[in-house]
Amino acid sequence: MELAAEAGGSVLAARYVARMAAGDILPDPGQARIVSALAKLEQRIASRRLARKTSALGWLFARRETEAPPLRGLYIYGSVGRGKTMLVDLFYECVAVRKRKRRAHFHEFMADVHARIFQVRNEMKAGKLKDGDPIAIVAHALAQEAWLLCFDEFHVTDIADAMILGRLFEKLFAEGVVVVATSNVAPKDLYEGGLNRALFLPFIDMIQKHMEVVHIDSPTDYRMEKLDGVRSWYVPGPGESLSDIDREIDKIWRRIAGRDGGGPQVIEMQGRRLKVPAAGGGAARFSFADLCEAPLGASDYLRLARAFHTLVIEHIPVLEQDRRNEAKRFITLIDELYDNGVKLVASAAADPEDTYVGTEGAEAFEWARTVSRLREMRSSDYLARPHGRGDSQASGATTGLVET
Template structure:
């Protein structure tokens, strides 16, 4: 770690300097496993800087940027390891530090693939309508993605959907041919991607492609920081004689900085099925909302699923007691808990009552469904649930998905 600090002080790496600063401030604990990843990312940071200088050294460099011989190739990085080891935090630091200002993109991998499928569908529709010439839709989409960003950073890279598996090879082959640099985090090694999936033999060339174009590094850290941050933390705070809501708000502020980082995160916007979900605070793979922001607005299952896939921990503040007149909010809360539970989201909430007495409605389906919500809320407090990996429901964990796409 001393070597990293020395190179940062010498101006060698913005990423390393920021990491060392956060460690000095006590926001990050010294961790040799993380230090190894910082070193790998710092080296990639330097290779990207060298590429940018090479492209700018010639007045014609940008004009002929697509010619393979004029683009210095840079291998990306595939970081894998157990949950809670700091992979997301490190890639966030890299993304903020790397000397690429415009043509870069940071995305949850699942959301990126939703975007890719939507683009392919639009290209096919435009071809049928005669708006564009016939061609390979995947190649056209890859070219468009390259024009927008030549540095792609993915979080939670995993493949469970056959629709994704069948196009990834062709898509990434084009992206790599354009010189796109990819940095990805994953809970599994490349060899274990789409393990047990339908027609997996057809997917194996893609794994070889990853290993050719990306350095594969495992983060070897004995500490599950996600568990450490949530260990001993109450997950359901109830206002009452023992603790006022103002005191709970103070506790929630402390928990939030513990989870999201000392800076408290920043606002974010998440695209979801043609709409934008505003996230008031996001940081460290976590998000923070009020109940009204999540359930007092017309959001649906797809929106809650989008959030569940994007954040491993979500704080919800000021959950009110609900009656029959607020059945719509109760319905949304039931749906929200269902989606969070299925994806292993860690929930920390402040409320006016315990789950059993939070909803008093007696009519409609939600009156019967509330019992399931109560059960899940109690389970979500357990240490076993807190230790559960984020992002994989039972069907995804088995690789038993059946989505199809034309290829």
């Protein structure tokens, strides 16, 4: 309980210690350092919110708030699989902000920003808005919606993102927005080797001014550890039933997402909503019907591939010729997961090469590539791949944010 006491009895630290006591989290000094930093920010946010409330002592807290410097967020960086996403998820759940907060994958946040800027410019051209700085207008709208932003996988590969980040975040920070972000790289290494990087450097200075930079130096890759010994494709063996496989998948899911099994999420995509039945620890769990019997396409699957490092897909049936539409969706889904280094755990009625038995149409030929990719996704080399494409293609999405 030393961690909880050190962090001032925060909800976050207490919950982390409880999960560690239950065996859901292993003791890790590197993670403990991040928990301490997040817990302190949690406490500062709670104090600042108290200062805004009207009460008999409201004048006292308000006076302290005006004298206090702006809240600094956190930039947490380190190698993949060290628990960054899990810790920020825990912070997001525990922090005393109920409505004006937003949790998003960074690429999806930027896709939303680009879409908003495009819309503002069109409204200016149509005379619906006065001419001005579209980025400032978008930043103000974002700050009104959420004053706490939590990002996953903060990295910059696209020049379009790089050129607007400084102006965007300058406005966000000026409006008091607090940012907590995870990344695989230190701020000084963002957009390394990118075009016109000199124009991007002031943004790095801005990060260091408005965010505490903390390195998570845990030696353990928990993502690989959780997948150790886990097969990517489960079919009933001799003497096994589908119920046996379901129970095995459930054990694997709780190993990946945590003992509570995570919870549902909603992904918003330019007015559309995609329901995620269960998500936790950076992973998502679906049935085949959820993903391939619904009217989804490549942009939806790309959105999922960027939002989650692992997908668990259950109850993949044998697909006959009359189910070529479902087969086509599954082929597209696997393409996006493969391209983005997403790890897959699936339960199916048959091995991959026997899952689609259609003989006509493009799907019959494309399935061979899907089988090849599914085989490669079982390999240790693939499992060691970082999540995301890591190239300029990763910035072309037109989707929105992840909500919890």
